[in-house]
Structures are given as C-alpha cells and as structure tokens.
Amino acid sequence: MESDVYACFPQWANYSCAFRFIFEKGFEVNYLTPPPITKRTLEIGSKISPDYVCAPFKYCMGCYIEALEAGANCLMQIFGACRLNYYGELAEQILRDMGYKFNFFNMANIDFKSPKSILENFKVINPNASLVKIGMALPVTIKIVKTLDKFEDFIRHNVGFEINDGEFDKVYKEFLEKLNKINNKKELKRLNKEYWKKLHQIPINKPDKTIKVGLVGDYYTVQEPFSNYFMEKELAKFGMEIYREMNLTNTIIHSKFKKSLKTGKKYAKHNLGATGNYTVAEAIKFAKAGASGIIQVKSFGCMPEIDTMPILQNVSKDYNIPVLHFSFDSQTSETGVKTRLEAFYDMIEARKHK
Amino acid sequence: MKIGIPRAMLYFKNGKFWTTLFDELKIEYILSPETNKEIIDRGSKLAIDEACLPEKVMLGHVEWLIGKCDYIFIPRIEYCEGYEMCTRFLSLPDLIVNTFREKSPKILFYNITKNSRKGEYKAIKKMCKFLGIKRRKAKEAYIVAKQTQGYFEMFRAENQENLLSSSHKNKVLIVAHAYNIGDKYIGGNVLRILKELDCDAIIAEYANAQKCINLSKSVAKTLPWTYNKHLVGAIELYKDRVDGIILLTTFPCGTDSMVNEMVVRKYKDIPIVVLTLDSQDGSAGIETRLESFVDIMNFKKGEM
Structure with a gap:
C-alpha cells in the first residue's frame, strides 16, 4: 500500500482483525496491529496515567506507547457513556507532553448529527478518505466482529471439556491469522464455514449437566483477557461452562439496552449509565438460566459498575446464586486471583452436594 | 405528608431551589443534619468500599432520614445545562432503593432524562402530578424557586467578585x-x-x-x-x-x-x-x- 499512515487502536480482545479491515479497505491506510499486552504495557501505562483513573485507561496508554515505538503515527480512541468519553483528549495531551508526534483520531470530537463533522474527523486518518469506500467496508467489518463473537461464544462454552489440551486455542489462533489476511466478504464467508466446522470437529467430553458460570462486568475488563488475568482460561481449567454476553455484537451492533432495562426492571428502573444495566440484566438472565455462580469483573473505581454491586447482591439473595466481585487495578496479584477462583469453585461444588 | 431531603450531594447545588419549591407548594419537609462523624461512619458501612466519599455521605444521610419522613427526595439528573452528568447521579435512586431494600423507603424524585432546556421544568411538573398538585400551582412554584436559586447564585458570584477586587x-x-x-x-x-x-x-x-x-x-x-x-x-x-x-x-x-x-x-x-x-x-x-x-x-x- 502506498499510504504512509500507520493507524493503531489499543489492544482490545481480538477485534484488531476487524479494525484492520476497516482501516485498510475503508480508510486505505496501513493498520498496525498493536503489540500484545504484557506486564510492561501495564507498567508503562500506569506510570504515565493519573493515579486512580480506571485500569482500561492505563492499558490504553501502555498500548499507545508500544504502538508508537513500533512505528504507528495515527492513534485513536472511541467514546462512551462514562469516563471513556474523556479518554481521548487526556491521552492525547499526555502523549503530546511526552514529545511524541502523531495524529490523533478522537471520536468524542465528532458531532454525529453533521456529516461534515464526520468527514472532517475522518480526514485526520487519511486526508483523501472517501465516505463511499468506508461505507462499503463497514458491513464486512461488522460481519467480522459478529464472526469473532460467535466463535468465541462457542469456544467459551466448550473449551473446558476438550479432550486434548489446547486444541481449541490452536484452531482459533489459526483462524485469527487467516482472518487477518482476508480481502472481501467472500473470503470471510469461506473462512467462517471452514473453521466453524473445524471447531465442531474438536473432540470434547461434555457431560449433560455442567457447572455454568456467568461473567459480567465493565466493557473493557471483561472482554480483554489480559486485564482480567485470563479468567476465562482459569475457569475452563476447572471444567466449567462459561457464559458471557458482553461483547461488541450485543452492545453496539445489536444493542440490547432496551431489553436489558426491561429485564432488570425489578431492580433498576432507570439507566444506570454505561454498562450498568447490561450487567444487571445479564446477571438476572444467567441466574434464571440455572447458572451456578456469577462473577463480576471490573476495573477499580469503575463508576457505573460500583453502583451495580448492591443490586447484584440483591439478585444474589433473590435467586440464591453466589456472586463474586473482582476489582482489577494495575497491581492485582495473579496468585490472589487464582486463590479466590479456587475458593469460588470449591464453594460451588459444596453447594451442589448439599 | 413529609419529605426528607438529605443534606448531601446535589443539595449543595440546588438547595435553595428545592426548599423554596417545597415551601411554595406548601409541602412539609425536613433536612438531615450537617454531616458528622456518625453519619459518615454509617454511610461507609452501608456503601461498597470502592464507592466515592460523597456517595457514602449520601447513604449516611438517607439512613438518618428513614423513619422520620414519608418520602426521601433523591432527584435523578442525567443532563444539566446541556451536558451530561457523572453516572452516579443517574444511578442514585436505584442505588438507594437497593441498598435499603429491607427498610423499603419511598423515594420521591424528579427525573431529567432529556438534554433540553425545558427538561427540568417538565420533570418537576411530572413530580408535582405524582404529588397531586395542580399544574398551574406547580408552574408558579417552579418559577419562584428557580428565581430564588438564580438570585442566590448571582449574589454569591457578585460577592466573590467584590472580594477579589478588594x-x-x-x-x-x-x-x-x-x-x-x-x-x-x-x-x-x-x-x-x-x-x-x-x-x-x-x-x-x-x-x-x-x-x-x-x-x-x-x-x-x-x-x-x-x-x-x-x-x-x-x-x-x-x-x-x-x-x-x-x-x-x-x-x-x-x-x-x-x-x-x-x-x-x-x-x-x-x-x-x-x-x-x-x-x-x-x-x-x-x-x-x-x-x-x-x-x-x-x-x-x-x-x-
């Protein structure tokens, strides 16, 4: 590609495949897949972030620095209903104060009512951006996101019961690598079909009655495996079936917000802000579906999630289901998380035999 | 009917507005006392550890009011002056209902959900309808209360300007x-x-x-x-x-x-x-x- 722009969005689950597609096919710039998050990412991020800002901001900052080091020159940030709304501006200010040179595409700047403002902001990424091309790439991008979410849901339900360890991981990794190279809808469809079949062919030993656990929590922490210390993997090791509704498909593409408000009506009559209502509704849904436990995963100080905690405790009482709260910050110890999960598992086992 | 106003959070922003409104509507109200050690301690016990201090203070005040009045006044405000508010003000009524579920306090609130100039008036009108107050009376009371708050703020700002220059x-x-x-x-x-x-x-x-x-x-x-x-x-x-x-x-x-x-x-x-x-x-x-x-x-x- 001729463009000398290297765009990068912070690491967020496996969605970089989708971002790559829209930037390379829609905006016609290069996309730099952010380096995977490591301890160093978090360390750098916490060092340059304010003290008690929520952990996702620290991850984003760490990712930005590592992306800049890897050669990115166009960074971006989305907006949301909580502190996320201000992420972009503050991140840009901090990085500029550090002396980095880059373009910053901040979605909070866009006035979505005016097409002119949208186009103007898109031009930050590529001065020759064409809305037509972006419009054409968007449906495929959405399709990629949906495929990712579908695959991950399937894996989540079955990975705990695989006969040969690590097989799901291997197939999925292969799939992601190939997904990163597709050019059009046709290829996506073929890939989807091929690997969906491959996933189903993996031998599993799933009993009729399994221990089901529901994961709820704030947008970033519950989705990005590094920020919750690979909790889903840890849970799968205990042979649990994991459920999680929070992903891009269920929030932005097919918003379940109104449905969530209805489900959680008994506990919260109004919009709690950001992911609050989703958390409450998902917890109720899992409880009704016969889950053995619910785990709330959130970053320390997450504004909307804190206010759902008393509500979740009431849900726990009413449906007689244990709820475990996890607050992650930059200094949470891995062993501590493991110990708590072990205790949680033991408790669920003990309740089963009662 | 007696309304309890917790002396916390938005009271410090809209205190004059609220008290004048209830005075004009001839509704009896009580204010919780100034925050003290006991209220903060109670609030901290009731709240989630991670919650912010004003929220803890709020819960302490609400607990003080429970049993002393018929309704506790907790407005829910999503937008103010054309911009959004911290999510805490969105979730406050639901949070209080859930925290004090055993005591089942009745919550009275006006609910601003739209980002418009008349949002506040419409919300107050709705609350007055719930209280069984005629529309005209509600409008009059709203205007008087809003003006009182406005003059109070203006006076405060002017005083400060004088202090700055002198x-x-x-x-x-x-x-x-x-x-x-x-x-x-x-x-x-x-x-x-x-x-x-x-x-x-x-x-x-x-x-x-x-x-x-x-x-x-x-x-x-x-x-x-x-x-x-x-x-x-x-x-x-x-x-x-x-x-x-x-x-x-x-x-x-x-x-x-x-x-x-x-x-x-x-x-x-x-x-x-x-x-x-x-x-x-x-x-x-x-x-x-x-x-x-x-x-x-x-x-x-x-x-x-």
Whole structure:
C-alpha cells in the first residue's frame, strides 16, 4: 500500500482483525496491529496515567506507547457513556507532553448529527478518505466482529471439556491469522464455514449437566483477557461452562439496552449509565438460566459498575446464586486471583452436594 | 405528608431551589443534619468500599432520614445545562432503593432524562402530578424557586467578585465540587485552615455556570461533565487574579481523577496543589500541606 499512515487502536480482545479491515479497505491506510499486552504495557501505562483513573485507561496508554515505538503515527480512541468519553483528549495531551508526534483520531470530537463533522474527523486518518469506500467496508467489518463473537461464544462454552489440551486455542489462533489476511466478504464467508466446522470437529467430553458460570462486568475488563488475568482460561481449567454476553455484537451492533432495562426492571428502573444495566440484566438472565455462580469483573473505581454491586447482591439473595466481585487495578496479584477462583469453585461444588 | 431531603450531594447545588419549591407548594419537609462523624461512619458501612466519599455521605444521610419522613427526595439528573452528568447521579435512586431494600423507603424524585432546556421544568411538573398538585400551582412554584436559586447564585458570584477586587491577602482558588466544599465535614477543614493562614478562599463553584462552561471549551474541548466543565471554566475565569489553586477532591472521584490531571498539565505557571480527602482524614496532614503551599505562593510573589 502506498499510504504512509500507520493507524493503531489499543489492544482490545481480538477485534484488531476487524479494525484492520476497516482501516485498510475503508480508510486505505496501513493498520498496525498493536503489540500484545504484557506486564510492561501495564507498567508503562500506569506510570504515565493519573493515579486512580480506571485500569482500561492505563492499558490504553501502555498500548499507545508500544504502538508508537513500533512505528504507528495515527492513534485513536472511541467514546462512551462514562469516563471513556474523556479518554481521548487526556491521552492525547499526555502523549503530546511526552514529545511524541502523531495524529490523533478522537471520536468524542465528532458531532454525529453533521456529516461534515464526520468527514472532517475522518480526514485526520487519511486526508483523501472517501465516505463511499468506508461505507462499503463497514458491513464486512461488522460481519467480522459478529464472526469473532460467535466463535468465541462457542469456544467459551466448550473449551473446558476438550479432550486434548489446547486444541481449541490452536484452531482459533489459526483462524485469527487467516482472518487477518482476508480481502472481501467472500473470503470471510469461506473462512467462517471452514473453521466453524473445524471447531465442531474438536473432540470434547461434555457431560449433560455442567457447572455454568456467568461473567459480567465493565466493557473493557471483561472482554480483554489480559486485564482480567485470563479468567476465562482459569475457569475452563476447572471444567466449567462459561457464559458471557458482553461483547461488541450485543452492545453496539445489536444493542440490547432496551431489553436489558426491561429485564432488570425489578431492580433498576432507570439507566444506570454505561454498562450498568447490561450487567444487571445479564446477571438476572444467567441466574434464571440455572447458572451456578456469577462473577463480576471490573476495573477499580469503575463508576457505573460500583453502583451495580448492591443490586447484584440483591439478585444474589433473590435467586440464591453466589456472586463474586473482582476489582482489577494495575497491581492485582495473579496468585490472589487464582486463590479466590479456587475458593469460588470449591464453594460451588459444596453447594451442589448439599 | 413529609419529605426528607438529605443534606448531601446535589443539595449543595440546588438547595435553595428545592426548599423554596417545597415551601411554595406548601409541602412539609425536613433536612438531615450537617454531616458528622456518625453519619459518615454509617454511610461507609452501608456503601461498597470502592464507592466515592460523597456517595457514602449520601447513604449516611438517607439512613438518618428513614423513619422520620414519608418520602426521601433523591432527584435523578442525567443532563444539566446541556451536558451530561457523572453516572452516579443517574444511578442514585436505584442505588438507594437497593441498598435499603429491607427498610423499603419511598423515594420521591424528579427525573431529567432529556438534554433540553425545558427538561427540568417538565420533570418537576411530572413530580408535582405524582404529588397531586395542580399544574398551574406547580408552574408558579417552579418559577419562584428557580428565581430564588438564580438570585442566590448571582449574589454569591457578585460577592466573590467584590472580594477579589478588594482583598490584599493571598487569594486561593478552591476547585471542588459543590458537595465537597459545601459540606462542612469534608471541605470545611480546608476553609478553616486557609483562614488561619490569612488567605482568602475563592470558591470556583460560585462563579456563573453558563459563563464558565463556555470558557471551559478553550481548555478542555471534549470534557463531557457539566460540573467539571463549570470548575475548569472557573479556573480560566479567575486564573489571573488568584495566587494559587487548590484542587480539592474526594477519593476515588471518577471524573476528577482525569480532569485534575488535565488541569495540572494545562496551567503550569500558577502554583497548584491537589488535595485528596477520604473519610478517615484528620486535619493535621492537610494543615502541613497547606502551610507549605502558602509558603510557595509567598515565595513566588516575593520573587516577582
């Protein structure tokens, strides 16, 4: 590609495949897949972030620095209903104060009512951006996101019961690598079909009655495996079936917000802000579906999630289901998380035999 | 019917408006007492550990009111002056219902969900309908209450302008949310210590809201929260006429955690100190920090 722009969005689950597609096919710039998050990412991020800002901001900052080091020159940030709304501006200010040179595409700047403002902001990424091309790439991008979410849901339900360890991981990794190279809808469809079949062919030993656990929590922490210390993997090791509704498909593409408000009506009559209502509704849904436990995963100080905690405790009482709260910050110890999960598992086992 | 108003959070912003409204509507109300140790301790026990200090204070006040009145008045405000609010003000009624579920208190609230100029009036009208008050009476009461609040704020802002132009002492701008600086138990200590150190406290929150919000756009363009916009704008308004700035926040305030960082980065040629308070603070630590802050201000003044 001729463009000398290297765009990068912070690491967020496996969605970089989708971002790559829209930037390379829609905006016609290069996309730099952010380096995977490591301890160093978090360390750098916490060092340059304010003290008690929520952990996702620290991850984003760490990712930005590592992306800049890897050669990115166009960074971006989305907006949301909580502190996320201000992420972009503050991140840009901090990085500029550090002396980095880059373009910053901040979605909070866009006035979505005016097409002119949208186009103007898109031009930050590529001065020759064409809305037509972006419009054409968007449906495929959405399709990629949906495929990712579908695959991950399937894996989540079955990975705990695989006969040969690590097989799901291997197939999925292969799939992601190939997904990163597709050019059009046709290829996506073929890939989807091929690997969906491959996933189903993996031998599993799933009993009729399994221990089901529901994961709820704030947008970033519950989705990005590094920020919750690979909790889903840890849970799968205990042979649990994991459920999680929070992903891009269920929030932005097919918003379940109104449905969530209805489900959680008994506990919260109004919009709690950001992911609050989703958390409450998902917890109720899992409880009704016969889950053995619910785990709330959130970053320390997450504004909307804190206010759902008393509500979740009431849900726990009413449906007689244990709820475990996890607050992650930059200094949470891995062993501590493991110990708590072990205790949680033991408790669920003990309740089963009662 | 008796309504209980907790002396916490938005009371410090809209106190005059609320009390006048209920006076005009001839509805009896009681106010919870000034925050004290007992209320904070009770609130901390009731709240989630991570919750912010104002929320803990709020829960303490609500508990004090339960049993002493028929309804507890907790408005729910999503938008104010055209911008959004911290999510805490969105979830407050539901949070209180869930926290005190065993005692099942009745909550009275007006609910501003739309970002429009008439949003507040419509919400009040709806609340009055719930209370069985005629529409005309509700409108009259609303107008009187709104004007009272408006005059009160105007008077406060003018007083501050006079103080700024007449005072020859060290002038310190205190940037804090209304519910932090207004609450004597939280912000009162800082005001007392500043007085002892012979400084005049200029309170950012007293400045005209609309003017400040417009000014804030030049400092922080995409800042989403009304109250933080107000405070940032007030810094821009007063910055040339004060000797130092105190950013007074409570732990762990979500919005302030980001905005303070921005302010510190934007205003580099004026002394700034960030004071973070929580429920267990004695005043000795604050005293030492403020003393040294005053020294810095004096040093800077002498140098120039």
